[in-house]
Amino acid sequence: MRERLLAAEKVKSIDWRDGRLYLLDQRKLPLQTLWHAYESAAAVAEAIRDMVVRGAPAIGISAAYGVVLGARARLAAGEDWRAALEQDFALLAASRPTAVNLFWALNRMRDRLDRLGQGEDPLRVLEREAIAIHDSDREANLTMAQFGVELIRKHNHNAQQLLTHCNTGALATGGFGTALGVIRAAQLDGLVECVHVDETRPWLQGSRLTAWELAGEGVPVSLNVDAAAAHLMKTRAITWVIVGADRITANGDVANKIGTYQLAVTAMHHGVRFMVVAPSSTIDMSLESGDDIPIEERAGGELLEVGGQRIAADIAAFNPVFDVTPADLIDAIVTEKGVVERPTAEKMAELMNRKRLH
Amino acid sequence: MRERLLAAEKVKSIDWRDGRLYLLDQRKLPLQTLWHAYESAAAVAEAIRDMVVRGAPAIGISAAYGVVLGARARLAAGEDWRAALEQDFALLAASRPTAVNLFWALNRMRDRLDRLGQGEDPLRVLEREAIAIHDSDREANLTMAQFGVELIRKHNHNAQQLLTHCNTGALATGGFGTALGVIRAAQLDGLVECVHVDETRPWLQGSRLTAWELAGEGVPVSLNVDAAAAHLMKTRAITWVIVGADRITANGDVANKIGTYQLAVTAMHHGVRFMVVAPSSTIDMSLESGDDIPIEERAGGELLEVGGQRIAADIAAFNPVFDVTPADLIDAIVTEKGVVERPTAEKMAELMNRKRLH
Numbered sequence: 038m039r040e041r042l043l044a045a046e047k048v049k050s051i052d053w054r055d056g057r058l059y060l061l062d063q064r065k066l067p068l069q070t071l072w073h074a075y076e077s078a079a080a081v082a083e084a085i086r087d088m089v090v091r092g093a094p095a096i097g098i099s100a101a102y103g104v105v106l107g108a109r110a111r112l113a114a115g116e117d118w119r120a121a122l123e124q125d126f127a128l129l130a131a132s133r134p135t136a137v138n139l140f141w142a143l144n145r146m147r148d149r150l151d152r153l154g155q156g157e158d159p160l161r162v163l164e165r166e167a168i169a170i171h172d173s174d175r176e177a178n179l180t181m182a183q184f185g186v187e188l189i190r191k192h193n194h195n196a197q198q199l200l201t202h203c204n205t206g207a208l209a210t211g212g213f214g215t216a217l218g219v220i221r222a223a224q225l226d227g228l229v230e231c232v233h234v235d236e237t238r239p240w241l242q243g244s245r246l247t248a249w250e251l252a253g254e255g256v257p258v259s260l261n262v263d264a265a266a267a268h269l270m271k272t273r274a275i276t277w278v279i280v281g282a283d284r285i286t287a288n289g290d291v292a293n294k295i296g297t298y299q300l301a302v303t304a305m306h307h308g309v310r311f312m313v314v315a316p317s318s319t320i321d322m323s324l325e326s327g328d329d330i331p332i333e334e335r336a337g338g339e340l341l342e343v344g345g346q347r348i349a350a351d352i353a354a355f356n357p358v359f360d361v362t363p364a365d366l367i368d369a370i371v372t373e374k375g376v377v378e379r380p381t382a383e384k385m386a387e388l389m390n391r392k393r394l395h
Numbered sequence: 396m397r398e399r400l401l402a403a404e405k406v407k408s409i410d411w412r413d414g415r416l417y418l419l420d421q422r423k424l425p426l427q428t429l430w431h432a433y434e435s436a437a438a439v440a441e442a443i444r445d446m447v448v449r450g451a452p453a454i455g456i457s458a459a460y461g462v463v464l465g466a467r468a469r470l471a472a473g474e475d476w477r478a479a480l481e482q483d484f485a486l487l488a489a490s491r492p493t494a495v496n497l498f499w500a501l502n503r504m505r506d507r508l509d510r511l512g513q514g515e516d517p518l519r520v521l522e523r524e525a526i527a528i529h530d531s532d533r534e535a536n537l538t539m540a541q542f543g544v545e546l547i548r549k550h551n552h553n554a555q556q557l558l559t560h561c562n563t564g565a566l567a568t569g570g571f572g573t574a575l576g577v578i579r580a581a582q583l584d585g586l587v588e589c590v591h592v593d594e595t596r597p598w599l600q601g602s603r604l605t606a607w608e609l610a611g612e613g614v615p616v617s618l619n620v621d622a623a624a625a626h627l628m629k630t631r632a633i634t635w636v637i638v639g640a641d642r643i644t645a646n647g648d649v650a651n652k653i654g655t656y657q658l659a660v661t662a663m664h665h666g667v668r669f670m671v672v673a674p675s676s677t678i679d680m681s682l683e684s685g686d687d688i689p690i691e692e693r694a695g696g697e698l699l700e701v702g703g704q705r706i707a708a709d710i711a712a713f714n715p716v717f718d719v720t721p722a723d724l725i726d727a728i729v730t731e732k733g734v735v736e737r738p739t740a741e742k743m744a745e746l747m748n749r750k751r752l753h
Contacts, residue, residue, distance in 0.1 A: 264654025296622025349602035
């Protein structure tokens with residue numbers, strides 16, 4: 038499976054080359070393929086805030102490279118570069134609030150810096166750490182894809198109708214996806230009849246990114262409005278909803294793209310299984326439950342315009358871009374460390390305490 | 396209340412004047428206020444199909460005027476005008492499949508024609524009948540608004556957080572609305588803290604029409620993506636979801652705009668009350684249950700473009716524009732004939748059998 042997955046890889050969205058970070062502008066896809074080059078931490082923070090790059094793991098990876106760019110400038114400026122670098126850490130940390138992978142990656146970079154050995158080149162060390170974060174996310178994608186497919190196979194032996202929300206593919210990660218990685222692996226394993234994709238308003242990550250990624254690889258895909266998901270569950274024999282996550286708390290609650298909670302409630306109503314796929318960098322054991330997760334609210338204007346074109350009157354809009362799905366609506370959380378079925382605080386603690394090589 | 400409601404009336408979308416039908420182009424609102432004049436049944440059928448006019452009651456009223464226009468042309472052409480008019484009936488009936496008000500209005504026009512008295516002018520009789528359909532819808536709006544507010548008041552005494560989907564206002568009816576009529580009356584009665592409006596993809600009737608209608612009248616309104624409804628129910632203490640209907644079957648099942656079913660499932664999960672408001676012309680006692688309702692599927696392209704602007708790759712899209720909410724998820728169906736709480740086949744039959752003056 039690993040080799041087949043790697044062979045199927047087509048899209049990437051983050052590239053570190055010649056000391057520069059290149060990001061594929063996800064706001065322009067699929068109509069335009071536009072890469073931007075970044076040379077400063079501030080510019081990377083802005084790219085995260087403005088959603089040039091999005092997806093919890095991709096944000097974390099980009100922020101790690103942002104630290105490298107910041108360190109290079111601070112080192113060149115001399116003086117107390119280490120203290121000055123904290124400004125870049127703060128700027129990157131303030132770019133978006135919900136996905137914990139961002140803070141996880143920044144903490145990992147800071148920790149590495151704190152463990153800097155005598156004679157080690159800080160820039161080289163940081164660059165190696167950022168690349169390691171990137172590589173390990175890719176590896177995690179591969180492992181999760183295999184765990185996820187095993188989970189589907191445990192319940193289903195023929196091709197299934199799956200449903201997914203937002204984008205959790207190559208564009209959202211350092212590899213080829215979390216939820217979409219599982220779906221890709223399921224397709225390679227003959228377990229996919231059709232992938233139903235929620236368009237995912239307001240940013241349309243489903244129609245612009247997910248449906249485009251899947252169709253480009255020949256995976257049977259059918260797009261629908263977000264509000265049609267329950268109707269699909271009732272009429273199309275969907276067996277699994279498979280989504281990613283932006284933050285998972287110690288009790289197994291999951292923050293993910295707005296609409297995920299609604300999917301979980303309707304999946305439970307229809308007896309459809311609900312799988313969350315996320316690397317362990319998404320798990321925040323410092324928060325007891327989903328009630329503690331800061332939910333980003335973006336400008337209401339994102340609902341009133343599409344592609345810069347006004348579509349509605351000038352009215353007040355409430356635009357929370359994530360919601361929280363309580364653990365008791367989730368059948369399984371799939372991570373690279375293992376699978377937690379019917380998540381509870383005890384099972385999450387066990388997962389995160391396991392001694393593992395990776 | 397009746398007088399206050401009439402005084403608050405601001406918007407209308409259907410006008411019969413000087414033997415012509417004028418329709419406000421709802422595809423262009425709120426950015427553009429554009430009226431079209433119609434002089435043939437075929438043109439009215441096209442306007443219904445292309446959604447110049449939409450909303451179950453408004454479609455029925457427009458079709459009735461379409462019959463008048465058809466009859467005028469057939470009478471002028473001489474020969475067997477009555478037989479020829481059946482072509483117009485067929486054309487109008489084929490314009491959209493789900494809202495039963497269309498067929499109800501056409502049947503009422505045909506029935507009146509069948510009862511044509513000696514010496515009666517058929518054109519004059521048909522025009523009077525169409526105007527009567529229009530007027531009675533307006534009256535039904537007023538009655539339903541009062542019933543709906545009484546129902547809210549039975550459970551709640553102070554200002555509430557309400558949620559609605561699609562557009563059921565002045566633009567969707569001959570008067571000032573079904574669900575939105577109840578909401579307007581509730582506002583006049585001090586029962587509205589805020590109306591949360593689902594944007595209602597793909598046509599955005601919520602953001603383009605409902606939020607615009609409400610904001611224009613000073614009703615506190617907050618727009619949200621459809622996928623945020625469950626999150627709102629969990630975090631904003633919504634007490635009522637209030638929606639319209641396109642067809643209600645003999646057992647109390649309700650076909651309405653895609654997403655309504657999802658709202659009903661999530662409302663039940665959160666203990667939020669669910670009210671359907673529709674005139675009795677929406678009730679189709681000939682169908683046993685919602686399984687029998689033809690669900691219109693429109694072109695997938697409606698998901699891939701916004702305002703003629705491409706937003707997604709060229710992928711397959713499934714675009715059912717209605718769904719069915721089973722009776723057991725509905726707290727009350729409000730009609731001008733009375734209110735049916737916890738609808739069942741028995742209660743629906745009782746409602747429709749009542750001897751009433753209107």
